[in-house]
Amino acid sequence: MKNYKISKNVEEFLNGEVKLFIGGKFVKSESGKTFGSINPANGEVLATVYEAEKPDVDKAVRAAKEAFEHENWSDLTTLQRGNLMFRLAQLIEEHKQEIAEIDSLDNGKPIHEVLGNDIPNAIGQFQYFGGWSTKNTGQTIPVSNESFNYTKHEPVGVAGQIIPWNFPFMMAAWKIAPALATGCTVVLKPAEQTPLSAIYLGKLIKEAGFPDGVVNIVPGYGDKAGNALVEHPDIDKIAFTGSTAVGKAIMKKAADDMKRVTLELGGKSPNIILKDADLDKAIPGAFAAIMANQGEVCSAGSRLYVQREIFGEVTEKLTEFAKKVKQGPGLLQDIDMGPLVSKEQFEKVTGYIQKGINEGATILTGGSHSDKGFFVEPTIFTEVTDEMSIVKEEIFGPVLVAQPFDTLDEAIEKANNSPYGLGAGIWTESNKKAHYMIDRIQSGSVWVNCYNLTNPAIPFGGYKQSGFGREMGSYALENYTEVKTVWMDLS
Ligand code: NAP
Ligand code: MG
Numbered sequence: 001m002k003n004y005k006i007s008k009n010v011e012e013f014l015n016g017e018v019k020l021f022i023g024g025k026f027v028k029s030e031s032g033k034t035f036g037s038i039n040p041a042n043g044e045v046l047a048t049v050y051e052a053e054k055p056d057v058d059k060a061v062r063a064a065k066e067a068f069e070h071e072n073w074s075d076l077t078t079l080q081r082g083n084l085m086f087r088l089a090q091l092i093e094e095h096k097q098e099i100a101e102i103d104s105l106d107n108g109k110p111i112h113e114v115l116g117n118d119i120p121n122a123i124g125q126f127q128y129f130g131g132w133s134t135k136n137t138g139q140t141i142p143v144s145n146e147s148f149n150y151t152k153h154e155p156v157g158v159a160g161q162i163i164p165w166n167f168p169f170m171m172a173a174w175k176i177a178p179a180l181a182t183g184c185t186v187v188l189k190p191a192e193q194t195p196l197s198a199i200y201l202g203k204l205i206k207e208a209g210f211p212d213g214v215v216n217i218v219p220g221y222g223d224k225a226g227n228a229l230v231e232h233p234d235i236d237k238i239a240f241t242g243s244t245a246v247g248k249a250i251m252k253k254a255a256d257d258m259k260r261v262t263l264e265l266g267g268k269s270p271n272i273i274l275k276d277a278d279l280d281k282a283i284p285g286a287f288a289a290i291m292a293n294q295g296e297v298c299s300a301g302s303r304l305y306v307q308r309e310i311f312g313e314v315t316e317k318l319t320e321f322a323k324k325v326k327q328g329p330g331l332l333q334d335i336d337m338g339p340l341v342s343k344e345q346f347e348k349v350t351g352y353i354q355k356g357i358n359e360g361a362t363i364l365t366g367g368s369h370s371d372k373g374f375f376v377e378p379t380i381f382t383e384v385t386d387e388m389s390i391v392k393e394e395i396f397g398p399v400l401v402a403q404p405f406d407t408l409d410e411a412i413e414k415a416n417n418s419p420y421g422l423g424a425g426i427w428t429e430s431n432k433k434a435h436y437m438i439d440r441i442q443s444g445s446v447w448v449n450c451y452n453l454t455n456p457a458i459p460f461g462g463y464k465q466s467g468f469g470r471e472m473g474s475y476a477l478e479n480y481t482e483v484k485t486v487w488m489d490l491s
Helices: 006-016 056-067 079-093 098-108 111-132 169-180 196-206 222-231 244-257 281-293 308-324 341-357 408-416 431-440
Strands: 020-022 026-029 034-039 044-050 149-154 158-162 185-189 216-218 235-239 260-264 270-273 303-307 364-366 379-382 398-403 423-427 444-450 481-489
Touching: 006 044, 006 098, 006 341, 020 056, 020 196, 026 056, 026 196, 034 098, 034 235, 044 098, 044 196, 056 158, 056 185, 056 216, 079 098, 079 111, 079 169, 098 111, 098 169, 098 185, 098 196, 098 398, 111 169, 158 169, 158 222, 169 185, 169 196, 185 222, 196 216, 222 244, 235 244, 260 444, 270 281, 281 398, 281 423, 303 308, 308 364, 308 379, 308 398, 341 364, 341 398, 398 408, 408 431, 408 444, 423 431, 431 444, 431 481
Parallel strands: 158 185, 158 235, 185 216, 235 260, 270 303, 270 423, 303 398, 379 398, 423 444
Antiparallel strands: 020 026, 020 216, 034 044, 149 481, 364 379
16 A cells, blocks of 8 residues: 555454454354455455355344354453443554544545544444443332332344444444343344454454354345344344435344334435635534545535535635545545445445436536546535435435525525434524524434534434434433333232
């Protein structure tokens, strides 16, 4: 890699056989089949990974079920479980450079973003939920002198977790940490595009001393490994993050045996700048809201609404920012933006840009892309209408559509004019206006004078077709908890 030396450990990991993590062991797939994980900065194979299919998923679920029912996991005290999670957090800290290199190579994202955001956030998940493992308490509920009533919070059982490729390591942590805190065991399927850091996490889980089978990791394709998890009778709960289309299909299938389901799905999130906003904050904020992580963020502020009086100034400055963005392989320290994750994603995003042009939108900047690697320039469209596909559909790339508005109610109506409801931004110096909009915007998160902040203690999730259930915060415990009610007759 030009200008960059990869850690020796990472080089060995990438050149070795990347195996499935099942029952505490790294094993080949039953079929012996492998697939290549691609480096999107050059389109070349980065590592060869064993591919999990149904027989491997069956094996992993068996291991998770045994760990849940018979082995050491359920016998551990809640404090011991929490301590294992703290130990894991510490190991991630110690290995953060390797993990960052792996995610940057596998996904394409700038390494400084992985080190500055994804990894501290992932560490925080294990620290935060490690703390919850001793605190997931039920209630005692007074009814009468003749009965003693209380609730117990019990783990759902074996959780099947399916994650996307945009924050590979961080998404794994978002999923695994709350499940472990409640006492569940896990079979995790990372995205086929970015399986490597999850397997690396498996090494650290083993090193931390978790009992075998508590966490199992099965890289493979959605329609095989993912589907095998969804259909498996011994999976008690599916936690899925990904596209709305796949989320709907999973929900239908899970109905067959009434698996518990939580879904974190797509978005087309509005970001609204009022004319009284502090533009020195709002303009760079709105730019990062869509362009960070190459625009591959479920809650990206992809629809920008700007009050008419300042529309020209805002779009002009955004265009200047876009022109200054330096693109290159994620491992180079001085780049702002890496490539998109895959050829498929590259084709999807460039297809949308072409569609926007064909539909008659005006392109202020960007639109071009590379021949080698999957780089797409930050792109800004204006003169768009609500009917255009670039305004309605999730692009999941560095493409912003900007529209002017006149009144607050008009901005709210436009913001809510979407089947999604994941995130929303409001930029204003008026508390009164901010609250007026907060109350009326249909969205799981609202950021005021900031955007896309997350924290392990703060819930995150969607309204409408952006899914249901909340990751993070105490709310995430509910995703993995059954409530048992106990009545004891005292009469
Ligand atoms: P995707 O195609 O839905 O894939 C997500 C995961 O589901 C992958 O692991 C995928 O496997 C697997 N999968 C695909 N088909 C499946 C099936 N039939 N049964 C079971 N699993 C299946 O989404 P993506 O393109 O990777 O990710 C981008 C999407 O995720 C966007 O819509 C984005 O908004 C959403 N997202 C949401 C959040 C949130 O918190 N709300 C966060 C991040 C991303 P393979 O790809 O390996 O085949
Ligand atoms: Mg890759």
